[in-house]
Amino acid sequence: MENKQTPLIEMTGMNKYFTMGKEQLHVLKELDLTIYQGEFIMIMGKSGSGKTTLMNIIGFLDRANSGTYCFQGKNVSTLNENTKSSYRNRHLGFIFQQFFLIQSLNIRQNIELPCVYEGKKNRKEQRKLSESLLEVVGLASKKTAKVTELSGGQQQRVAIARALVNDPVLIMADEPTGALDTETSRDIMELLTDLNQKGKTIVMVTHDEDLKKYATRVIHMKDGRFETEEVISHDSKSYDNNLA
Numbered sequence: 001m002e003n004k005q006t007p008l009i010e011m012t013g014m015n016k017y018f019t020m021g022k023e024q025l026h027v028l029k030e031l032d033l034t035i036y037q038g039e040f041i042m043i044m045g046k047s048g049s050g051k052t053t054l055m056n057i058i059g060f061l062d063r064a065n066s067g068t069y070c071f072q073g074k075n076v077s078t079l080n081e082n083t084k085s086s087y088r089n090r091h092l093g094f095i096f097q098q099f100f101l102i103q104s105l106n107i108r109q110n111i112e113l114p115c116v117y118e119g120k121k122n123r124k125e126q127r128k129l130s131e132s133l134l135e136v137v138g139l140a141s142k143k144t145a146k147v148t149e150l151s152g153g154q155q156q157r158v159a160i161a162r163a164l165v166n167d168p169v170l171i172m173a174d175e176p177t178g179a180l181d182t183e184t185s186r187d188i189m190e191l192l193t194d195l196n197q198k199g200k201t202i203v204m205v206t207h208d209e210d211l212k213k214y215a216t217r218v219i220h221m222k223d224g225r226f227e228t229e230e231v232i233s234h235d236s237k238s239y240d241n242n243l244a
């Protein structure tokens with residue numbers, strides 16, 4: 001199912017600076033990063049270490065000042081904004097700490113929104129897809145509910161369904177459990193693990209050491225550099241026990 005040999009992302013010599021008045025802040029320093037298809041990567045590190053900045057670059061929301069970035073073997077460092085947006089919409093799904101659902105739309109409409117932008121499916125196809133994704137995230141009964149009628153954990157499930165709607169190859173999640181209690185976090189992590197086992201590559205940022213067990217690789221950042229890396233081994237039996 002997963003092919004560990006295919007790099008989905010290859011970044012080399014990446015630097016990012018922010019200019020603050022007269023000062024230049026060197027936020028990402030000479031980063032090299034290769035992400036393989038099928039990985040579940042967690043990025044950890046103190047506040048301000050550069051995690052979100054890195055996620056924004058991986059997710060085509062920002063660009064590095066130097067270095068190369070290849071996505072599925074294609075050099076994307078030089079793509080223009082329109083091409084990058086289209087890449088982002090087609091290949092990536094985003095999940096954030098604050099869910100970012102649209103309150104004036106119901107649950108099903110929130111999930112269909114990226115399809116609407118993509119413009120490839122008719123309404124009937126969109127509806128079928130959003131309903132099947134609601135099944136995947138365990139919220140089939142809430143399809144016409146309002147955003148405000150859902151708990152935080154349920155809202156994050158909707159956000160995950162929305163992230164999946166264009167069948168992305170990569171899911172980017174910046175602190176997806178940051179606003180959730182421990183039990184709800186575990187439910188969300190089990191859902192993400194399930195998606196990973198079905199072949200989705202995931203890059204997630206977290207502060208929570210307890211969540212490391214869900215990853216296949218943990219990268220620790222410090223002051224804009226990668227400090228250490230841990231490969232997490234998953235004995236399938238003990239892993240299932242952990243989740244029980």
Ligand SMILES: Nc1ncnc2c1ncn2[C@@H]1O[C@H](COP(=O)(O)OP(=O)(O)OP(=O)(O)O)[C@@H](O)[C@H]1O
Pocket residue numbers: 018019020025027045046047048049050051052053054
């Ligand atoms: N748009 C920006 N303009 C100027 N400085 C920025 C900008 N975005 C981030 N920074 C700075 O870059 C550094 C890294 O920020 P970043 O948001 O990547 O950290 P983080 O590791 O995600 O932190 P947290 O855990 O608090 O989310 C910080 O010093 C931050 O102030």
Ligand SMILES: [Mg+2]
Pocket residue numbers: 051052053
């Ligand atoms: Mg951050």
